[in-house]
Amino acid sequence: MTGRANLLNAILLAAGIAYFxxxxxxxxxxxxxxxxxxxxxALLAIGYQFIFGQAGALALSQGTFxxxxxxxxxxxxxxxxxxxxxxxxxxxxxxxLLAFLVAIPVLHLKTHYFALATLIIGQIVLLVATEWxxxxxxxxxxxxxxxxxxxxxxxxxxxxxxxLVWGLVAIGAAIAWQITRGLLGSGFAMMRANEVTARxxxxxxxxxxLMAFLLSAAYAGLAxxxxxxxxRVVSPDVLGFPVMVTSLTIAVIGGRLPxxxxxxxxxxxxxxxxxxxxxRDYYLLAYGVILLLAVILMPEGAVGxxxxxxxxxxxxxxxxxxxxxxxxxxxxxxxxxxxLDITLLEITGLSRRFGGVRALDDVALSLASGEVLGxxxxxxxxxxxxxxxxxxxxxxxxxQVRFAGASITGxxxxxxxxxxxxxxxxxxxxxxxxxxxDNVxxxxxxGALGLRAALATKPRDPALRLARxxxxxxxxxxxxxxxxxxxxGSLPYGVRRRVEIARTLALRPLLVLLDEPAAxxxxxxxxxxxxxxxxxxxxxxxxxxxxxxxxxxxxxxHNMPFLAPLADRxxxxxxGRVIASGTPAEVQRHxxxxxxxxxxxxxxxx
Amino acid sequence: xxxLQLLLNVAALASAYALVAIGFVLILxxxxxxxxxxxxxxxxxxxxAVSLGAWLKLPGIVLLPILMLGMAALGVAVAVCAYFPLxxxxxxxxxxxxxxxxxxxxxxxxLIYGAESRAAPPLLGTGKxxxxxxxxxxxxxxIILVAAGLILALYLVFTRTQTGRRLRATAQDREVAAxxxxxxxAMVAATFAVATALAGAAGxxxxxxxxxxxxxxxxxxxxxxxxxxxxxxxxxxxAVLGALLIAAFEVIYPSxxxxxxxxxxxxxxxxxxxxxxxxxxxxxxxxLVLRPQGLFGEASRQRP
Numbered sequence: 038m039t040g041r042a043n044l045l046n047a048i049l050l051a052a053g054i055a056y057f058x059x060x061x062x063x064x065x066x067x068x069x070x071x072x073x074x075x076x077x078x079a080l081l082a083i084g085y086q087f088i089f090g091q092a093g094a095l096a097l098s099q100g101t102f103x104x105x106x107x108x109x110x111x112x113x114x115x116x117x118x119x120x121x122x123x124x125x126x127x128x129x130x131x132x133x134l135l136a137f138l139v140a141i142p143v144l145h146l147k148t149h150y151f152a153l154a155t156l157i158i159g160q161i162v163l164l165v166a167t168e169w170x171x172x173x174x175x176x177x178x179x180x181x182x183x184x185x186x187x188x189x190x191x192x193x194x195x196x197x198x199x200x201l202v203w204g205l206v207a208i209g210a211a212i213a214w215q216i217t218r219g220l221l222g223s224g225f226a227m228m229r230a231n232e233v234t235a236r237x238x239x240x241x242x243x244x245x246x247l248m249a250f251l252l253s254a255a256y257a258g259l260a261x262x263x264x265x266x267x268x269r270v271v272s273p274d275v276l277g278f279p280v281m282v283t284s285l286t287i288a289v290i291g292g293r294l295p296x297x298x299x300x301x302x303x304x305x306x307x308x309x310x311x312x313x314x315x316x317r318d319y320y321l322l323a324y325g326v327i328l329l330l331a332v333i334l335m336p337e338g339a340v341g342x343x344x345x346x347x348x349x350x351x352x353x354x355x356x357x358x359x360x361x362x363x364x365x366x367x368x369x370x371x372x373x374x375x376x377l378d379i380t381l382l383e384i385t386g387l388s389r390r391f392g393g394v395r396a397l398d399d400v401a402l403s404l405a406s407g408e409v410l411g412x413x414x415x416x417x418x419x420x421x422x423x424x425x426x427x428x429x430x431x432x433x434x435x436x437q438v439r440f441a442g443a444s445i446t447g448x449x450x451x452x453x454x455x456x457x458x459x460x461x462x463x464x465x466x467x468x469x470x471x472x473x474x475d476n477v478x479x480x481x482x483x484g485a486l487g488l489r490a491a492l493a494t495k496p497r498d499p500a501l502r503l504a505r506x507x508x509x510x511x512x513x514x515x516x517x518x519x520x521x522x523x524x525x526g527s528l529p530y531g532v533r534r535r536v537e538i539a540r541t542l543a544l545r546p547l548l549v550l551l552d553e554p555a556a557x558x559x560x561x562x563x564x565x566x567x568x569x570x571x572x573x574x575x576x577x578x579x580x581x582x583x584x585x586x587x588x589x590x591x592x593x594x595h596n597m598p599f600l601a602p603l604a605d606r607x608x609x610x611x612x613g614r615v616i617a618s619g620t621p622a623e624v625q626r627h628x629x630x631x632x633x634x635x636x637x638x639x640x641x642x643x
Numbered sequence: 644x645x646x647l648q649l650l651l652n653v654a655a656l657a658s659a660y661a662l663v664a665i666g667f668v669l670i671l672x673x674x675x676x677x678x679x680x681x682x683x684x685x686x687x688x689x690x691x692a693v694s695l696g697a698w699l700k701l702p703g704i705v706l707l708p709i710l711m712l713g714m715a716a717l718g719v720a721v722a723v724c725a726y727f728p729l730x731x732x733x734x735x736x737x738x739x740x741x742x743x744x745x746x747x748x749x750x751x752x753x754l755i756y757g758a759e760s761r762a763a764p765p766l767l768g769t770g771k772x773x774x775x776x777x778x779x780x781x782x783x784x785x786i787i788l789v790a791a792g793l794i795l796a797l798y799l800v801f802t803r804t805q806t807g808r809r810l811r812a813t814a815q816d817r818e819v820a821a822x823x824x825x826x827x828x829a830m831v832a833a834t835f836a837v838a839t840a841l842a843g844a845a846g847x848x849x850x851x852x853x854x855x856x857x858x859x860x861x862x863x864x865x866x867x868x869x870x871x872x873x874x875x876x877x878x879x880x881x882a883v884l885g886a887l888l889i890a891a892f893e894v895i896y897p898s899x900x901x902x903x904x905x906x907x908x909x910x911x912x913x914x915x916x917x918x919x920x921x922x923x924x925x926x927x928x929x930x931l932v933l934r935p936q937g938l939f940g941e942a943s944r945q946r947p
Contacts, residue, residue, distance in 0.1 A: 095735050095738060142928075142932040143928075143931070143932065146931065146932075146935055147935070148734070148735065149677055149734075149738075149872075149876070150872065150876075150931055150935050152677075152738070153868050153869070153872055153931065154928060154931050154932075156865065156868075157865075157869075157924045157927055157928055157931075158928070160865070160920070160924050161921055161924045161925065161928075164917050164920055164921050164924070165921070167917065168917045168918075168921075278861050282742060282746070285739060285742070289739055318754055319754070321746070321750040321753075322747060322750045322751060322754065324746060324750075325743050325744070325745075325746030325747035325750060326743075326747060328739075328742070328743035328746065329724065329725065329740055329743035329744065329747070332729065332736055332739050332740045332743065333728045333729060333740065336732060336736070
């Protein structure tokens with residue numbers, strides 16, 4: 038994949054250089070100016086890819102941030118004579134500040150609400166710019182803005198301006214690439230695939246989304262500053278709908294994720310009206326048609342489509358999988374020689390209602406280090422709700438959850454995951470287009486994802502290499518090593534289950550919660566899975582890799598032949614209450630358990 | 644201005660907005676996607692009324708059925724171009740494809756009619772009626788009656804006919820509807836037809852009083868979007884209520900200085916049209932943040 042992406046980028050770069058050479062040699066001043074504007078929109082779109090592409094949020098505020106940057110730079114220039122070079126920082130910071138202020142209330146909203154909220158914020162900024170005449174010049178805007186000035190040097194229109202703009206595009210693209218190429222990019226991919234799962238493997242998705250939003254505002258602010266000093270006027274038009282639609286169009290036509298897509302999309306979208314000059318008034322109509330066709334025909338954008346074509350013509354040779362490396366022991370591991378003596382998880386008085394339904398009613402249970410606890414109960418008895426409360430997805434109405442001696446009640450899901458509780462969900466969710474190895478490796482690094490770490494990453498990231506080697510070991514322990522370099526979307530169902538369990542182990546957990554791990558597996562696969570789970574819980578018993586420490590398991594399952602031999606103890610829930618607990622044999626014989634599953638008559642039958 | 648006149652203005656604007664918002668919700672429920680061209684469809688309805696009026700020289704009430712039939716056909720065309728090719732993709736794809744449809748409609752209108760505003764013919768006449776010592780505009784009253792009639796007809800179709808039940812089943816759950824033998828694609832196309840016909844009707848009603856220009860779409864889509872959000876995502880009665888609240892705000896807020904002359908002591912500038920828009924935007928933002936499920940909706944619970 039990487040080789041082909043490089044090849045495509047090389048082709049695009051060559052085409053870009055050829056086009057620029059042609060424009061510099063034969064183009065008029067106007068041609069160069071259009072190409073500068075295309076560069077400005079490329080910066081805008083690189084920024085937009087962070088929130089719309091990486092974070093997957095339909096923000097409709099990118100034009101607003103650009104307009105704000107343009108106004109800040111234009112006002113500083115005309116009111117206080119501060120040139121472009123000196124006001125860059127302010128034109129970037131003001132949009133970032135606005136993004137930060139609105140992010141606090143707005144960023145957690147779901148898709149369509151978030152889109153509306155960002156649209157309304159844009160409306161407010163537009164109305165203020167139109168109304169606040171003494172500062173913004175009202176509906177007429179501000180004219181007479183000076184040209185580009187850097188370090189006291191006026192940058193002439195024509196090739197010097199073009200070089201400055203595209204130089205900044207190159208820097209902006211390099212920074213964006215550095216941020217997204219490694220583990221942070223995989224973290225974003227996991228968040229897009231399934232946000233709840235991403236949190237459950239320790240990724241702070243709120244932080245990632247905020248980071249993406251602020252970055253998009255920063256790029257937009259820079260684009261706005263360049264824009265106002267290139268066009269030399271700023272008016273409320275720049276805050277209007279069309280600029281926002283243009284950034285959206287560029288990202289859709291070029292591609293939401295590849296940075297080359299932002300550049301290609303910007304050149305196409307800004308240059309097209311020049312090429313289609315003969316269409317005159319019909320051009321804008323054609324623009325709508327092109328956008329519609331692009332959405333329908335190229336769901337991944339032009340760069341994605343080109344990559345797909347290249348992949349068909351030039352199949353890449355399979356790369357070699359990395360070597361295995363065993364995980365270090367858990368940081369929080371209790372130091373007792375007899376692990377079974379320590380209460381790892383202690384739940385007391387836990388209640389949670391949904392409307393009038395008591396999903397959990399005064400539940401108490403505990404789990405020792407290295408123990409395997411089976412959790413059974415009829416459908417709707419509260420088993421999954423219990424996992425959701427323990428992992429912080431739901432808040433309890435009452436009660437306490439203590440883990441490794443400390444209360445984790447009400448903590449965030451990602452903090453609980455990092456503290457050592459990993460889980461799977463009933464439905465498998467992996468990043469389909471990412472390979473299996475990175476799907477596991479991302480859990481190893483979930484807690485360390487950050488902008489500073491991403492920017493400081495060396496070309497060959499030792500943390501990524503280590504995470505992949507350890508992921509390789511986990512995949513081998515789950516019997517999925519042969520699939521390591523396949524895209525996760527191509528795996529058979531049983532393997533996906535095992536990859537997901539490998540991913541939980543990459544968190545180095547003390548406790549793994551498994552929600553119906555055997556569902557949908559055939560009998561051979563079930564026996565194999567049971568064997569592997571036993572080895573995870575009690576690695577000392579002759580299984581390879583004896584250095585691993587036992588991981589406690591809490592397993593929800595309906596399949597008794599699978600669960601009973603695996604579990605040390607069982608607990609049965611019914612209507613949100615614990616109705617029985619004890620050895621698997623005791624619980625299965627318990628009259629209340631039989632009644633819960635089969636009804637009163639069956640329970641009282643001789 | 645008397646209280647009765649003010650009330651009538653609110654009710655007339657709310658009725659027209661309600662037609663827009665109901666169409667928006669119908670498509671939202673049937674497809675799970677936002678039709679961002681819905682505001683532009685209102686604008687198209689307005690221009691269609693202008694053209695039909697100039698050509699047939701008949702009052703709006705006679706033009707309405709013809710216009711709604713034509714708009715229904717346009718709705719099916721929108722579904723075919725912007726929804727059906729994308730039905731297996733995430734809902735944002737339809738959001739973007741309908742933005743494209745909006746661009747096409749807006750620029751087509753601009754090419755045909757130019758950027759100047761036009762007025763559609765009134766439903767019956769433009770005279771005033773005298774009721775309870777107030778002079779009431781005929782058009783305002785007619786808007787309320789026509790919109791109420793359309794909403795009632797829609798209610799009857801949805802609750803009393805087999806097709807209506809199929810449409811509702813499709814809106815509830817497309818997969819289950821398909822499983823019980825409903826032709827889901829036909830129902831979705833029918834929903835686009837009904838919703839677009841309603842948008843066109845609203846265009847005709849609004850384009851007499853407020854005129855119509857090619858760029859009107861953005862305003863109407865925002866109104867519909869907001870009405871549906873504060874009314875509770877996906878709720879039809881909520882959409883009507885949301886439309887009523889927006890209309891009430893839009894009419895009453897700028898009228899405060901007229902209603903309370905002298906009581907504001909020179910603060911009239913705070914009640915300009917722009918400030919009114921800003922105030923409403925801020926109120927909507929606060930509602931979005933504090934009650935994303937809408938003012939009247941129940942907090943939805945989703946399984947992870």
